[in-house]
Amino acid sequence: xxxxxxxxxxxxxxxxxxxxxxxxxxxxxxxxxxxxxxxxxxxxxxxxxxxxxxxxxxxxxxxxxxxxxxxxxxxxxxxxxxxxxxxxxxxxxxxxxxxxxxxxxxxxxxxxxxxxxxxxxxxxxxxxxxxxxxxxxxxxxxxxxxxxxxxxxxxxxxxxxxxxxxxxxxxxxxxxxxxxxxxxxxxxxxxxxxxxxxxxxxxxxxxxxxxxxxxxxxxxxxxxxxxxxxxxxxxxxxxxxxxxxxxxxxxxxxxxxxxxxxxxxxxxxxxxxxxxxxxxxxxxxxxxxxxxxxxxxxxxxxxxxxxxxxxxxxxxxxxxxxxxxxxxxxxxxxxx
Amino acid sequence: xxxxxxxxxxxxxxxxxxxxxxxxxxxxxxxxxxxxxxxxxxxxxxxxxxxxxxxxxxxxxxxxxxxxxxxxxxxxxxxxxxxxxxxxxxxxxxxxxxxxxxxxxxxxxxxxxxxxxxxxxxxxxxxxxxxxxxxxxxxxxxxxxxxxxxxxxxxxxxxxxxxxxxxxxxxxxxxxxxxxxxxxxxxxxxxxxxxxxxxxxxxxxxxxxxxxxxxxxxxxxxxxxxxxxxxxxxxxxxxxxxxxxxxxxxxxxxxxxxxxxxxxxxxxxxxxxxxxxxxxxxxxxxxxxxxxxxxxxxxxxxxxxxxxxxxxxxxxxxxxxxxxxxxxxxxxxxxxxxxxxxxxxxxxxxxxxxxxxxxxxxxxxxxxxxxxxxxxxxxxxxxxxxxxxxxxxxxxx
Numbered sequence: 001x002x003x004x005x006x007x008x009x010x011x012x013x014x015x016x017x018x019x020x021x022x023x024x025x026x027x028x029x030x031x032x033x034x035x036x037x038x039x040x041x042x043x044x045x046x047x048x049x050x051x052x053x054x055x056x057x058x059x060x061x062x063x064x065x066x067x068x069x070x071x072x073x074x075x076x077x078x079x080x081x082x083x084x085x086x087x088x089x090x091x092x093x094x095x096x097x098x099x100x101x102x103x104x105x106x107x108x109x110x111x112x113x114x115x116x117x118x119x120x121x122x123x124x125x126x127x128x129x130x131x132x133x134x135x136x137x138x139x140x141x142x143x144x145x146x147x148x149x150x151x152x153x154x155x156x157x158x159x160x161x162x163x164x165x166x167x168x169x170x171x172x173x174x175x176x177x178x179x180x181x182x183x184x185x186x187x188x189x190x191x192x193x194x195x196x197x198x199x200x201x202x203x204x205x206x207x208x209x210x211x212x213x214x215x216x217x218x219x220x221x222x223x224x225x226x227x228x229x230x231x232x233x234x235x236x237x238x239x240x241x242x243x244x245x246x247x248x249x250x251x252x253x254x255x256x257x258x259x260x261x262x263x264x265x266x267x268x269x270x271x272x273x274x275x276x277x278x279x280x281x282x283x284x285x286x287x288x289x290x291x292x293x294x295x296x297x298x299x300x301x302x303x304x305x306x307x308x309x310x311x312x313x314x315x316x317x318x319x320x321x322x323x324x325x326x327x328x329x330x331x332x333x334x335x336x
Numbered sequence: 337x338x339x340x341x342x343x344x345x346x347x348x349x350x351x352x353x354x355x356x357x358x359x360x361x362x363x364x365x366x367x368x369x370x371x372x373x374x375x376x377x378x379x380x381x382x383x384x385x386x387x388x389x390x391x392x393x394x395x396x397x398x399x400x401x402x403x404x405x406x407x408x409x410x411x412x413x414x415x416x417x418x419x420x421x422x423x424x425x426x427x428x429x430x431x432x433x434x435x436x437x438x439x440x441x442x443x444x445x446x447x448x449x450x451x452x453x454x455x456x457x458x459x460x461x462x463x464x465x466x467x468x469x470x471x472x473x474x475x476x477x478x479x480x481x482x483x484x485x486x487x488x489x490x491x492x493x494x495x496x497x498x499x500x501x502x503x504x505x506x507x508x509x510x511x512x513x514x515x516x517x518x519x520x521x522x523x524x525x526x527x528x529x530x531x532x533x534x535x536x537x538x539x540x541x542x543x544x545x546x547x548x549x550x551x552x553x554x555x556x557x558x559x560x561x562x563x564x565x566x567x568x569x570x571x572x573x574x575x576x577x578x579x580x581x582x583x584x585x586x587x588x589x590x591x592x593x594x595x596x597x598x599x600x601x602x603x604x605x606x607x608x609x610x611x612x613x614x615x616x617x618x619x620x621x622x623x624x625x626x627x628x629x630x631x632x633x634x635x636x637x638x639x640x641x642x643x644x645x646x647x648x649x650x651x652x653x654x655x656x657x658x659x660x661x662x663x664x665x666x667x668x669x670x671x672x673x674x675x676x677x678x679x680x681x682x683x684x685x686x687x688x689x690x691x692x693x694x695x696x697x698x699x700x701x702x703x704x705x706x707x708x709x710x711x712x713x714x715x716x717x718x719x720x721x722x723x724x725x726x727x728x729x730x731x732x733x
Contacts, residue, residue, distance in 0.1 A: 012581055013554055017547030136568065138601070149582020161582040238573065243542050279548045284535070284555035308549045309511070309538050 006291035008160040012149070018279040019272075020168040020237055023175035026271025027230035028248065029255035030182065030264055031223045037199045037262035038219045039100075041113035046227060047249035048124035051242050052091060053228030054235045055132045057084035058139045065141065073143040074170070075236055081229065089224035095120055096220050104216075121246075128242045137240045142166060160287075167237040178229055179268060182222070186264065191218055199262065250312075251278075254319045260329025269330055277318050278311040363405045363659045365390060365649055366427035368438035368448065369642075370414030375440055375464075381636035382463060383409060385643035385702075386437045388628060389684065393650045396685035398692065400659060405650060412439040417447035424452040434659045435649045436460040437642065442467030442513060449479050459661040459668070461648055463641035467517050471710055477665050482641040482648070482705055484614065484715025486514070489590060490521030492612055492717045492733060494529050497560070497588060500610060504532040505588065506558035508549060508574055510565040511538040518564045518590055534558045541569035546577045554583035560609075562588045567597045579605050586610075594720060594727070604725035615718035616704045617732045624681040624702030640681075640702030641713075647684055648672055651699060654691040672707045674698045 028050060035043040043049075060080035064070070071079050099120060103113055145151075146169050149161025186192040191214075198205040198215045206212060231245065238244075251274050259270025284304035306314070322330060367386050369379040387407050394405040408431050410423040420439060427433045436458055439445040445465035453460045454476060461480045462470075468487040473479065497505065507523060509515035515538070523533045535556035539549045553561060553574075561584040565571025571593050578584045579602070589598065589611030598606075614637075624643060628634035648668055653659045655667035671687075676696030679687040687697050699705055706714040719730040 009555075013547070013551035013583070017545070017551070017577075017581070021545045021547065136572070136601075144580075163580055163582050165580055238545070238576070241542070247542055275545075278545065279551060282548045282552060284552040287555040287557070304552060304555075307537065308552050309540075311548045 002291040005158050005160045006288045008158055008162050009287050009291065012160065012162045014279050014283055016164055016168060018276045020171045022272035022275030023171050024230055024234045024237065025251055025255045025275050026268040027175055027178065027226055027233070028252040029259065029267035029271050031226040031230065032252055032256040033262055033264060033267040034219060034223055038195055038215065041110045041117065044114065044117045044249065045121035045124055046252065047245050048121050048128065049088065049092065049227040050231030050248065051128045051245035052124050053084055053088035053224065054231035054240055055128050056087040057081055057228060057232045058132065058137055058240060060084060061139045071142065075140050075142045077139055077232055077236055081232055084232065085225045085228045088228045089221045092220040092224045093217060096216065125242065125246060134242055139240065140167060140236045165237065171233045171237055174229060174233060178226065182264065195219065251315060254315050258319055258322050258329060260331045263329065263331050266329050266331035273318065274315045277314050281305055281314045282308045282311045361403045363399065363403045363653065364431060364433040365405060365407050365646060366410060366431065366433035366436040366438065367407045368410040368412045368424055368427060368436055369440045371409065371411045373414035375414045378637055379440065381632050381639040382440065382642040384632045385639040386646035389643045389646040389650070392684045393688065396688060398685050398688035399650055399654055403659070408433060412441070412444045414441040414444060417444055420444035421447050421451045424448040428452055428456045428458050435661055435664065437646045437649060438462060440464045442470060446470060446473060449473060449475060453478050457661050459649065459665045461645040463645045464638040467513060468521050469517065471712060478661065480668050480707065480711035482644045482703060482713050483638065484713045486518045487521040488715040489518060489717065490525040493522050493588065493590060494525040494531065495733070496610055496612055496719050497526065497531065498529055502559045504534055504558045505560045505562050506534050506553045506556050507536045507562045508539050508553055508565070510570055511540050514592065515564050522562065539565065539570045539574055541566065543570060546570065546573045549574060550577040550581055550583050553578065554581065560584065560586050560588050563593055564590050566592045567595050572601055575602060599725065599727050606722050607724065609722045610720070612717040612719045614716065615732065616716035618700060618704035620680045620700050620702045620704055627682045643681060644701035644703050644705050647701060648699060651687055651691065651697070654688050669707050669711060671697055672699050672705050
């Protein structure tokens with residue numbers, strides 16, 4: 001029984017939140033890695049693309065809610081998601097036509113494009129705040145829990161509760177579906193293959209008759225979908241605040257780089273590595289240990305490797321160690 | 337070195353000039369607040385409060401046989417110590433103010449106190465600096481505040497929790513001067529009273545994910561989680577994650593968390609939680625709001641304290657019979673505390689008259705001022721509890 005309690009406590013505070021957070025980071029990192037692989041620059045505007053996409057979803061969700069449309073036990077935001085993706089796609093393709101295309105045709109160095117994306121980031125950032133405001137917005141509705149801590153305790157008779165939020169469940173399931181579609185698209189469809197060809201060798205791809213503008217267009221549309229889904233899932237699970245999305249950029253880039261920039265599988269692995277390193281290394285194992293160990297050996301201290309203040313230091317240490325020993329990331333990506 | 341000597345001499349000369357002006361009929365009070373920066377939304381109402389007191393005294397013509405009082409505004413920026421210091425320097429040396437009402441944020445207040453007020457011997461009364469560090473700062477008796485130190489809030493929190501029978505808590509604070517100061521003050525008071533703080537963990541504001549923090553807090557355990565953070569920042573994120581994972585059901589909220597937003601965010605989920613924030617049921621608060629009327633929002637935080645800070649400066653001048661900082665600094669405690677006739681907002685003329693006649697006064701003012709220790713407000717807090725998704729005031733202490 002005690003052993004079960006230990007497992008449940010660990011699952012409740014490490015496994016479940018870590019998995020959900022990892023899925024959110026993985027979706028964000030996928031977008032970053034696609035742009036890096038195909039358009040060949042680090043898109044600093046990605047965090048704010050997520051914010052702007054989520055903003056569209058929120059506005060549409062509010063419209064649905066006031067019109068009385070709901071999605072049963074699931075959040076209404078899921079219904080609004082496709083519309084949000086379309087709007088975000090329009091914004092991204094528009095940005096590409098107005099800004100990036102100019103630099104791409106001049107074949108500027110990647111670092112110039114990075115700086116350009118920095119400018120785009122500030123504009124998107126301002127736009128989001130201008131339209132929806134800098135404050136917290138809550139738009140989650142429907143059932144809050146798949147299973148709440150209290151119900152779990154009553155059902156199992158254990159001392160420890162296990163809470164799984166609907167949003168956490170949706171996050172993981174949606175992430176799996178989105179990733180499956182993405183890989184099917186990249187590996188099986190003609191457009192996906194042409195995108196990979198363009199990513200592998202631009203000149204060869206051009207010679208074999210691939211239209212680069214089409215590849216760019218599809219890339220932005222996929223990125224729009226990934227960013228909006230990641231942003232909305234994150235917003236549903238926690239809350240929407242433009243500044244937080246801007247801050248998400250750091251862990252997302254860390255995830256993409258750890259996994260190997262330009263490698264979609266790496267982005268997913270990186271997302272989970274970063275999320276779990278943040279949650280696990282700073283976890284205080286006192287509770288778990290108290291259950292597992294005999295009473296005489298029960299710990300007085302917190303059994304915490306390091307204080308939670310250092311959780312960002314942990315993920316960035318991992319980033320540095322990976323880059324030192326495997327400069328292309330855990331799974332082979334392009335070197336930075 | 338030569339430059340330093342020159343600068344020192346110049347400052348000394350200017351300070352001398354300021355003293356020479358001391359007995360003139362013109363009294364000037366510097367109002368240094370963060371008109372730009374993080375507290376800019378509060379600064380206007382605070383300055384308005386101070387200026388209301390100045391106007392009241394000036395129009396009465398009772399101060400020092402008919403002196404006119406003017407307030408001179410300066411920007412403390414709240415966060416930039418260098419900018420605040422030079423603004424205060426300008427007030428003292430160029431505008432030649434007799435005393436300073438301000439500053440607002442603890443950091444810049446400390447900077448102005450050590451760099452300007454001490455060097456020039458200028459009295460300053462802050463309406464809103466709450467850092468416990470300022471209680472022990474070197475001030476030569478020049479510094480007062482009408483806001484309580486957070487050390488006091490730590491004690492009040494301890495009393496509330498002890499009366500509730502809570503003997504062990506987990507503590508998380510926002511990682512800045514306010515959060516850390518309050519957390520340390522609370523921890524020492526609580527442990528002295530026999531309570532146990534199982535863990536004291538910082539959280540950063542505006543971060544993506546708080547499950548690591550909540551995991552550690554939950555593992556450490558405790559009967560209640562004390563969240564010394566901001567309601568529109570990481571504080572709410574922590575509470576959300578703690579509720580969702582079932583780590584804690586009830587919380588204790590200090591002043592940074594108490595707001596309508598908290599109830600709006602969590603509603604009935606935080607039933608049974610407790611908290612406290614500055615507040616008083618003294619009749620002074622009501623009178624202050626009537627006095628200000630529609631001029632600005634008199635219930636804005638620290639507006640009443642600003643009125644009181646400015647009023648105390650002028651009353652101390654009257655008691656000392658001089659507008660010199662060196663003379664009035666000894667009278668601030670006398671006019672603020674018992675014994676004497678109680679003085680409420682709008683009664684400054686009466687107070688000036690009483691003081692002139694040599695009668696003691698006990699300035700109560702808009703925020704029930706009672707100066708203790710090194711000249712800081714004893715502090716009045718309202719204890720609140722959350723029942724059925726609404727905030728209820730239990731009592732004032």
